[in-house]
Amino acid sequence: MKKNRPKYRQIIDAAVIVIAENGYHQAQVSKIARQAGVADGTIYLYFKNKEDILISLFQEKMGFFVEKIEENIAGKPEATEKLLMLVKTHFKMLSEDHHLGIVTQLELRQSNKELRLKINEVLKGYLYLIEQILEEGKRSGEFHSSLDVRLAKQMIFGTIDETVTTWVMNDRKYDLVSLAEPVHQLLINGCGQ
Amino acid sequence: MKKNRPKYRQIIDAAVIVIAENGYHQAQVSKIARQAGVADGTIYLYFKNKEDILISLFQEKMGFFVEKIEENIAGKPEATEKLLMLVKTHFKMLSEDHHLGIVTQLELRQSNKELRLKINEVLKGYLYLIEQILEEGKRSGEFHSSLDVRLAKQMIFGTIDETVTTWVMNDRKYDLVSLAEPVHQLLINGCGQ
Amino acid sequence: MKKNRPKYRQIIDAAVIVIAENGYHQAQVSKIARQAGVADGTIYLYFKNKEDILISLFQEKMGFFVEKIEENIAGKPEATEKLLMLVKTHFKMLSEDHHLGIVTQLELRQSNKELRLKINEVLKGYLYLIEQILEEGKRSGEFHSSLDVRLAKQMIFGTIDETVTTWVMNDRKYDLVSLAEPVHQLLINGCGQ
Amino acid sequence: MKKNRPKYRQIIDAAVIVIAENGYHQAQVSKIARQAGVADGTIYLYFKNKEDILISLFQEKMGFFVEKIEENIAGKPEATEKLLMLVKTHFKMLSEDHHLGIVTQLELRQSNKELRLKINEVLKGYLYLIEQILEEGKRSGEFHSSLDVRLAKQMIFGTIDETVTTWVMNDRKYDLVSLAEPVHQLLINGCGQ
DNA sequence: CATGAATGAGAATTCATTCAT
DNA sequence: AATGAATGAATTCTCATTCAT
Numbered sequence: 001m002k003k004n005r006p007k008y009r010q011i012i013d014a015a016v017i018v019i020a021e022n023g024y025h026q027a028q029v030s031k032i033a034r035q036a037g038v039a040d041g042t043i044y045l046y047f048k049n050k051e052d053i054l055i056s057l058f059q060e061k062m063g064f065f066v067e068k069i070e071e072n073i074a075g076k077p078e079a080t081e082k083l084l085m086l087v088k089t090h091f092k093m094l095s096e097d098h099h100l101g102i103v104t105q106l107e108l109r110q111s112n113k114e115l116r117l118k119i120n121e122v123l124k125g126y127l128y129l130i131e132q133i134l135e136e137g138k139r140s141g142e143f144h145s146s147l148d149v150r151l152a153k154q155m156i157f158g159t160i161d162e163t164v165t166t167w168v169m170n171d172r173k174y175d176l177v178s179l180a181e182p183v184h185q186l187l188i189n190g191c192g193q
Numbered sequence: 194m195k196k197n198r199p200k201y202r203q204i205i206d207a208a209v210i211v212i213a214e215n216g217y218h219q220a221q222v223s224k225i226a227r228q229a230g231v232a233d234g235t236i237y238l239y240f241k242n243k244e245d246i247l248i249s250l251f252q253e254k255m256g257f258f259v260e261k262i263e264e265n266i267a268g269k270p271e272a273t274e275k276l277l278m279l280v281k282t283h284f285k286m287l288s289e290d291h292h293l294g295i296v297t298q299l300e301l302r303q304s305n306k307e308l309r310l311k312i313n314e315v316l317k318g319y320l321y322l323i324e325q326i327l328e329e330g331k332r333s334g335e336f337h338s339s340l341d342v343r344l345a346k347q348m349i350f351g352t353i354d355e356t357v358t359t360w361v362m363n364d365r366k367y368d369l370v371s372l373a374e375p376v377h378q379l380l381i382n383g384c385g386q
Numbered sequence: 387m388k389k390n391r392p393k394y395r396q397i398i399d400a401a402v403i404v405i406a407e408n409g410y411h412q413a414q415v416s417k418i419a420r421q422a423g424v425a426d427g428t429i430y431l432y433f434k435n436k437e438d439i440l441i442s443l444f445q446e447k448m449g450f451f452v453e454k455i456e457e458n459i460a461g462k463p464e465a466t467e468k469l470l471m472l473v474k475t476h477f478k479m480l481s482e483d484h485h486l487g488i489v490t491q492l493e494l495r496q497s498n499k500e501l502r503l504k505i506n507e508v509l510k511g512y513l514y515l516i517e518q519i520l521e522e523g524k525r526s527g528e529f530h531s532s533l534d535v536r537l538a539k540q541m542i543f544g545t546i547d548e549t550v551t552t553w554v555m556n557d558r559k560y561d562l563v564s565l566a567e568p569v570h571q572l573l574i575n576g577c578g579q
Numbered sequence: 580m581k582k583n584r585p586k587y588r589q590i591i592d593a594a595v596i597v598i599a600e601n602g603y604h605q606a607q608v609s610k611i612a613r614q615a616g617v618a619d620g621t622i623y624l625y626f627k628n629k630e631d632i633l634i635s636l637f638q639e640k641m642g643f644f645v646e647k648i649e650e651n652i653a654g655k656p657e658a659t660e661k662l663l664m665l666v667k668t669h670f671k672m673l674s675e676d677h678h679l680g681i682v683t684q685l686e687l688r689q690s691n692k693e694l695r696l697k698i699n700e701v702l703k704g705y706l707y708l709i710e711q712i713l714e715e716g717k718r719s720g721e722f723h724s725s726l727d728v729r730l731a732k733q734m735i736f737g738t739i740d741e742t743v744t745t746w747v748m749n750d751r752k753y754d755l756v757s758l759a760e761p762v763h764q765l766l767i768n769g770c771g772q
Numbered sequence: 773c774a775t776g777a778a779t780g781a782g783a784a785t786t787c788a789t790t791c792a793t
Numbered sequence: 794a795a796t797g798a799a800t801g802a803a804t805t806c807t808c809a810t811t812c813a814t
Contacts, residue, residue, distance in 0.1 A: 109303075110302070110303050111303065151372065154352060155376070155380075158351035158354055158356065159351045160351075162347045162348070162350055162354065163351065169310075186348050187348075190379040
């Protein structure tokens with residue numbers, strides 16, 4: 001399995017750094033190779049093409065995201081608590097990784113439509129998490145029984161995404177994590193009784 | 194004034210069509226010129242460069258957006274009504290222009306960071322509208338007095354944007370305008386008393 | 387006769403200024419037109435094409451050169467004196483016209499081969515003057531009877547040209563006219579008894 | 580070192596041929612690549628840009644020039660002999676390389692001012708050679724002690740250059756090498772006792 | 773005579789990918 | 794497995810010239 005060989009991660013981590021520091025359109029394969037300490041050709045032993053690096057990057061990082069959030073919400077008895085933990089974890093992880101926010105919120109969005117559709121596939125895991133929380137909240141009565149889960153999901157994801165993007169665009173000059181609670185409050189008001 | 198000569202609009206309208214039908218990266222200047230029925234060089238009598246076409250496109254269309262929304266909410270006595278009208282008008286206008294949604298939600302986001310920052314400048318007019326509605330709602334008691342306007346603005350814009358993007362990505366296969374009311378309900382719940 | 391109408395000279399003078407200040411490759415027809423205070427199209431009522439402006443420019447200025455030199459050497463009884471006057475007049479005229487030296491020594495040389503061949507035709511009048519002085523000097527015994535006029539002509543023109551070019555390339559930071567006498571001395575030594 | 584790999588020379592030699600046969604303005608990079616038998620992109624592994632090809636061309640050829648002349652004058656005891664050898668070698672080398680004269684005397688002069696200034700830097704090595712010969716001649720008493728070396732240098736270079744240019748412009752229809760002696764005679768007369 | 777809006781051909785350069793070693 | 798030299802397709806923008814007014 002290629003994914004377990006050390007150079008696989010090495011290349012993905014190099015890609016994050018190169019994209020964050022140079023921007024999507026200045027992130028040439030040869031630059032990523034140099035950053036990863038391998039030859040250009042070596043990249044193609046681990047990835048089908050350049051797009052494949054980016055999708056893999058997104059899968060790895062977003063997979064880790066979903067995993068981490070799942071861990072953190074596991075024990076919580078209430079949906080609203082779970083939602084708070086989701087927002088908090090999301091904000092916390094991006095706050096901690098200097099480069100990742102730039103890459104996911106700004107740079108990777110410049111990719112072409114096809115790549116973005118594939119990225120959306122990856123996002124489905126995250127959206128499914130939100131959906132489960134919403135369903136649970138409806139069952140428990142925390143959220144309104146007539147709540148349109150599909151729309152609420154878009155509100156939650158759209159709000160989180162917009163909040164993070166604004167924060168990244170403002171060069172992370174304020175604390176993102178402390179926004180988790182008020183953002184959460186807006187969201188549960190929106191969904192709530 | 195170049196903006197008032199007929200070819201100015203002609204080129205912008207051609208750009209919307211070409212980008213929507215071919216995608217951002219396949220929208221060559223010569224293709225736009227052909228669609229507009231002018232010579233390649235003529236483009237450069239009206240626009241500084243290719244990027245300038247795209248910024249102008251966004252400015253013209255978004256300016257029209259803001260203008261139209263302002264007209265529609267002018268008479269309304271309540272902030273919540275105004276917000277409903279804003280969402281409705283937004284959804285309606287995108288529903289009516291087959292190409293515009295694709296261009297603004299998908300294609301133009303592939304532009305480079307500099308262009309996107311300029312687009313963000315243009316968006317400020319729209320965000321200011323939302324802000325005014327929120328302030329008014331707080332004053333009238335429709336929205337909670339402790340509401341964080343900056344965050345609420347991000348929620349409203351993020352939710353609308355995500356809803357429209359999801360709709361465009363699903364090939365507009367359901368009716369967007371009928372989502373205005375339930376989306377509005379989510380938003381005023383979020384802001385509300 | 388077009389050459390006698392005021393706009394003819396107006397355009398040529400504008401061309402000298404524009405070329406001197408912007409360089410040959412930045413001297414667009416529209417820039418020359420603007421400097422001359424006429425419309426782009428008007429240029430083509432007076433000149434066949436852009437090349438024609440440049441040839442005419444050279445003809446006018448070089449014609450004036452030859453004329454002036456002829457005047458100045460007319461009365462001189464000796465060939466060496468005439469040669470001195472030729473060098474002096476040449477250096478003096480270029481010293482006095484800030485722009486002309488840049489245009490003839492640097493900028494116009496960037497023109498294509500065809501234009502340069504035509505410019506060479508124009509130069510023949512100047513070279514013929516030199517030739518006449520040399521022949522006269524040989525007859526009078528001032529110059530060696532075995533002197534190869536063709537080569538001596540190339541020496542004289544080459545030396546003058548190189549001296550002026552070096553002066554222009556050094557931003558005219560020393561006095562050119564005072565070089566006339568020592569240069570003249572070198573030349574008559576070369577040709578002399 | 581790129582300069583020692585075979586394709587470096589291959590491309591420079593191709594450039595000389597293409598420029599001589601097509602003219603400066605018709606010497607596209609793709610034409611040079613085809614002549615050199617490499618892909619367009621390969622050019623850019625060896626040269627920064629098109630201008631860099633031309634400067635390198637000039638450096639290589641002019642460096643070879645200076646080197647060859649230095650070799651040939653090394654043993655000569657007298658400055659006048661050295662000068663004769665310099666002129667002879669210069670004329671001989673251009674006579675032998677069908678294309679080089681066209682490129683250096685006519686085509687490369689059409690380049691823009693910046694390129695020409697860089698070419699002038701390269702020429703300094705050649706001018707320094709002339710200067711050394713002149714100084715030596717003054718010390719030995721072959722040349723007049725009051726000789727202005729700077730002006731004499733301009734005379735020598737200007738005369739050689741003009742002679743070669745005239746020869747190239749006349750399609751090399753007479754023998755250049757046999758002009759070396761009479762040209763030399765003119766020059767040493769000019770400088771001489 | 774004069775205008776100036778419109779034309780459209782033409783070329784340097786980048787970079788993802790390959791493949792012989 | 795790893796290398797890295799070589800490939801070659803693809804696109805914006807400029808500007809001399811025209812011609813309807």
